[in-house]
Amino acid sequence: MGKIVISSNVTLDGVVQDPDGEEGFERGGWFHQFVGGKDLEDWAARETEEALDAEALLLGRRSSEWFASRMLSRDDADVRVSRKWADRMNSIHKYVVSSTLEDHQWNNTTVFNGDAVKEISELKRKVDGEILVYGSYQLVRILIEQNLADELRLVVFPVVLGTGLRIFGETGDKKPLHLVSTRKMGDGLVFYTYEFVQG
Template structure:
């Protein structure tokens, strides 16, 4: 049985929008502004360990295109991550949720373009292990609303933006979680792991 894990970098006030500053958001670029040295080294180590332990990736169409454009054009040479992480992301089975995408560009990728809830429920039944969700902030609210998420992992950056899309912008009701662990990453980041309570 698969376990869906949302893994995200967020600001202290929960903003996930434009961490690298490439979207043109006026307060974007916070990832590079508030991480460096030991923070970055430990962040890369955590990110790599997580990817190596995962069984699959679940991505929204835009997030899949974003990763593919950067990783496939540079042979995975993203300066923020290790070659080991990049190679794993390129080789791991990927499931891309999109009603318009025809060519996911990746090898080892399957497009899910039907009933999202049904297809992801089936995916959880057939995959054995963790199914990581990176980015995908149009898909994430659906996963949360339908109680398909099992675990939430947040790396919190020491900055408050005040505006911008948050990981929990759209929920119709309260969502109860249990804190599993918390630890410091480098000198300024904090990593939280939560499990969702199931009814």
């Protein structure tokens, strides 16, 4: 049985929007603005370990295109994209939820274009291991609302933006979580792991 793991970088007030500043959000670019080199080294090491341990990626269309453009043309000098991480991202099987995607750039990609909840439920039954979700915030909200997510991993950046798209939207009911672990990364980041309490 697969385990769906949502892994996200967030600000202290839960904003996930435009971490690299490329979307034009006026408060974007926070990923690099408020941390130092040691923070990013620890972040890259954790991200690489996480990808190596996963069996599959589950992404929305926009996140799939964003990651594909960076992984397929990575710059090895960029600490955010280590060779091991990029190689794993390129080789791992990817499942993309999209009703509009026709020509995917990445190898090992399957497109889910039907009933997303049914297809993801079947994926969980088929995959033995972690199914990692990066970005894909519309999809993340569906996973949480439909009780398909098993674990939440947050790397919290030391900044409050005050506005912007947050990881959590409105839910039909309370969603209790259980804290599994917390640790400091570098000098300014905190990494939290939670399990969703099912039933």
